Amino acid sequence: MQIAMVGLGRMGANIVRRLMRDGHDCVVYDVNPDSVAALVAEGAVGASDLADLVSKLEVPRTVWLMIPAGLTGSLVDQISPHLEAGDIIIDGGNSNYHDDVRRAAALKDSGIHFVDIGTSGGVFGLERGYCLMVGGPDEAFAHIEPVLRTIAPGSGDVERTPGRTGELAPEELGYLHTGPSGSGHFVKMVHNGIEYGIMAALAEGLNILKNADAGVREAEHSAEVAPLEEPEFYQFTIDTPKVAELWRRGSVISSWLLDLTAAALAENPTLDGLAGRVSDSGEGRWTVKAAVDVGVPAPVLAASLFERFASRGEDHYANQVLSAMRLQFGGHHELPAGDVLEAGGRKAE
């Protein structure tokens, strides 16, 4: 089928390539003419502006926006006057699902369908395909299903879940109609919240392994700080890059994020040059806020988010307050930097 793509960054361009490979017709636009030209060279139809783009589409028109979330609202406003009832706008970016709900409501009277698609797959999506979570009206979903089927990974070499039989369901091919507008980004948001939790579980575990030599290091520090209570149990020097590689095979925690961890540690075994200031995107935050809104406990997801905040020093004032309190109630002075081991430290308070 025919589809328009607005926004030809890495993901937008790769989705277009994946679509063209499978025989779909793509009309493409980007504020950067070079990006347009590159895809035209590969077989796409280029557009010089949004009006031009729309004029090149067959009815019902389908326009996929693959742009930074902050620009989506403006683009929808610019393009919707050119569209008519039955046409479809797809937001494939990382918008907050609140915006989807608002945009779908705003477009309702015009009859233009708003479809939000959460996409996961990262830089590997061109080859592996993208996992697609699709929110929007049934009619619109049915219309775009052919392109979804192309963009999605398909069943690939993933073993079929026991008990599933017959024709492969959409979710077995890597795309799913999750419900009305907003639900696609909602499911993607929670997906990323889970991703934070899994990443944190792996990172915390590896940190414990890394510190399994505390009993050895302890000896070096014996003069300055109180001893570990049982140093004999922390005499291990664990090779974390090898362990990450090992766990990829046959272990119950094998996962794509573990694959990435193993790859990262193979590439840079000592993690040189990494300051450990971990960014977070909106999804992890929105997930925690959604959990709070609906009253569902999410301590693991929240903890993984808060660890990222702390990694960037956002716990600083709280820690200063704690140090200040300790000074007050017992004259406890802060340890100088470097005295990090104090497993058996005692205070009389």
Added chain:
Amino acid sequence: MQIAMVGLGRMGANIVRRLMRDGHDCVVYDVNPDSVAALVAEGAVGASDLADLVSKLEVPRTVWLMIPAGLTGSLVDQISPHLEAGDIIIDGGNSNYHDDVRRAAALKDSGIHFVDIGTSGGVFGLERGYCLMVGGPDEAFAHIEPVLRTIAPGSGDVERTPGRTGELAPEELGYLHTGPSGSGHFVKMVHNGIEYGIMAALAEGLNILKNADAGVREAEHSAEVAPLEEPEFYQFTIDTPKVAELWRRGSVISSWLLDLTAAALAENPTLDGLAGRVSDSGEGRWTVKAAVDVGVPAPVLAASLFERFASRGEDHYANQVLSAMRLQFGGHHELPAGDVLEAGGRKAE
């Protein structure tokens, strides 16, 4: 090579089968003679007791114990008098690594090697192979490497980590010498701690999805409880079994634990009959205690453990105390069971 297996439960028996398939000679013993007979019928040499078992072994003897952790100490005490310097005792069960450290120290003078092997793989290990984390002396590791290579999954269809070249390293075949005695179970312990974290991340995320209809349910409860602040954002009825299946393909959280989740939800989509009382084994607990000992933050791993405790009602007294305090300071009475939504509840305190 030749190896003895003591303990022919599911895992012990399957490891023997996997070894025999690959041409190793197995001498087997269990307190249950039927278990012995079953494997003898498949080609193993049976033993009538521990002395008999040892008498059938070539020097250096290798005895693998695959028994409940609570019995390991007693078995080591019973079997070691029959062994001599250079022989090897393997504990392949789920022992606390503290016990390994103690046992290796106790055996030191005898010259008997103590090797602890953390094994992951569950009921699927017979086919997939077991991921093996091996602690113990270099000499003993070298001696048993042929059997490790058989029991481990091998490289299988796991894609090679970018940057790794040349002959496959042991960790790429699914087994690793992690360090001295105790380190195998230590690494396995942390592995299970991570497993708890990943499981919890998935479960919390799915719970948020399940409750994405809070705005719909809210309407039903409007008379009894205060309204959600923005019910328009929680109008989704998400099909969690389909979402779990979807994420298996192309998403960054694809993982074996997600595969299991999808399988569980395919088999029992409504989770009928499950009370949600989640057990925990020792490893998750030991991981948190190790993190505390070495002074490494592990909020995600700890939270995942504490959720399990709470699932079994172990938070009950704390919650009663909270209710009692609320009664004191504002006359706030507990809601009756059933009034679970109170997102916008207000109190004047």
Added chain:
Amino acid sequence: MQIAMVGLGRMGANIVRRLMRDGHDCVVYDVNPDSVAALVAEGAVGASDLADLVSKLEVPRTVWLMIPAGLTGSLVDQISPHLEAGDIIIDGGNSNYHDDVRRAAALKDSGIHFVDIGTSGGVFGLERGYCLMVGGPDEAFAHIEPVLRTIAPGSGDVERTPGRTGELAPEELGYLHTGPSGSGHFVKMVHNGIEYGIMAALAEGLNILKNADAGVREAEHSAEVAPLEEPEFYQFTIDTPKVAELWRRGSVISSWLLDLTAAALAENPTLDGLAGRVSDSGEGRWTVKAAVDVGVPAPVLAASLFERFASRGEDHYANQVLSAMRLQFGGHHELPAGDVLEAGGRKAE
């Protein structure tokens, strides 16, 4: 000075009483005429409706709303047409500070000042006074300071903070101008977030004390579940009501919430009749959401909130998912209710 009070529930009526005791003139209104009559009998001027109320006020008029947060918006809309530039509307309820920011902006053109006051003190406020966090324009704060001074606790018998000298500052008298409109409820919101954390710390600690006899109870359960690893260390039967009372004297955790805990446990030492279903009001939730918005880690405050959600069973689906996963990967069946101790439980996974 003269002030109008709208909403004569427990807190509104008690504030009026505290004001009249100190010589202020109060004009009062409530939808319930009996509530009006009761205070008129104590010396207040009654009003029959909002127009009547406003007509009885001297310029600049000051109207304090002490009503459920859900009704504040409607009341502001009803009363503001009767007011004029320089008049003051006070919201003394538990509104979300977002609403204050919006209301102040909406009233800006009219010249009516909007003041939000977070009040803490509960049922004890009539005698102890209320702690007041006041957001709004300087001019309005200056005008109402006399009533704030009366409603606040004053310096009372609280020891002066070392280093503070000279005339008592407002914060030493129990009221503070925290900044522009919204800041009063913002500070109160965080105050309640902290309250949740303190309550949870006390409740968790008492729960640990309550379970210090796990080694004793263990013996009873020995047939069903695996033993505690070191039962000799959990042989204590701690009298938690006595401990709570003890800590009120000389300990570093002495606090008003501990006083309440001791009172609750003195009244009902076994906490009979409390199901432990702990409600939460909006403030704890908003605090966590604010922390997420500004990117500040708040794991303790979030955990205390999530514990309340879990106490009401909102973790149920997550726990079912965990049980379902465990069934999949190892055939682990849930323990029947009652087998809650499994400290040393083992699984072979």
Added chain:
Amino acid sequence: MQIAMVGLGRMGANIVRRLMRDGHDCVVYDVNPDSVAALVAEGAVGASDLADLVSKLEVPRTVWLMIPAGLTGSLVDQISPHLEAGDIIIDGGNSNYHDDVRRAAALKDSGIHFVDIGTSGGVFGLERGYCLMVGGPDEAFAHIEPVLRTIAPGSGDVERTPGRTGELAPEELGYLHTGPSGSGHFVKMVHNGIEYGIMAALAEGLNILKNADAGVREAEHSAEVAPLEEPEFYQFTIDTPKVAELWRRGSVISSWLLDLTAAALAENPTLDGLAGRVSDSGEGRWTVKAAVDVGVPAPVLAASLFERFASRGEDHYANQVLSAMRLQFGGHHELPAGDVLEAGGRKAE
């Protein structure tokens, strides 16, 4: 009554002073003769070594050890040969209760009573008295009750808990017999665990207040990072020292730790010179380990401990791993130091 004190540091010396003021006879010893001389000048009987100390005591002898926990075992070993059945050794330091249980068992055959006393009160104890949690045999408790009564704060100006009548119970005077040997330090351990939780709740809350100006600071950073979603709600510049002072009066979170916070912020409002590297003593760690042992959820207490670990950089390796993973799956580079606000940051993953 007569009592010996070994260890004349700040707490030991102050306890002796408090005892002598109330007419008790104190025999004192310290490795530092000047410390002995100082108290002799105030009326104590000095001892030149442990044998001398014991020789000066009436039967049954009572020896209070107030020394670093690491030295207690050695002192008990040195002094017990000089004692006989019916004599009492008190450990008033911060020992792990495990050690008490072991020491009481080791002394059992000798008939010497071992009493462990958890003491809270810090530098203010000389004036305020110390809160005493006492574990040990009934007979020993009864014998030392007169000195406990002196050291404890007494009822002071703490309001009596409603419902308590008649003669003041020991816990109302600030000391309590908590059970057998070990239980005193166990209760003190949990007390300190709670203390960590309360401190963290206050620190996290103040940190949120401190960052209530994120919407203002956001504007400065607009070029570098994505905007806060709703900057209009984070326009407050809160004076945290004033807020801490305010909350001391009439609020539900008034507490001694809040008093200290207010004092700390009055003394150093900008917290200059504090790096925020927060130490922890053993008790917080032991509390979490005890919770894990008995299977009781303690997410708040654990989170408060882990925040301290993170404040000292112990999360570094975990954070490096997270950064390394993010680099792998999306080419996400770390933000340079300084770009700490990224509330609306987006990533395409």
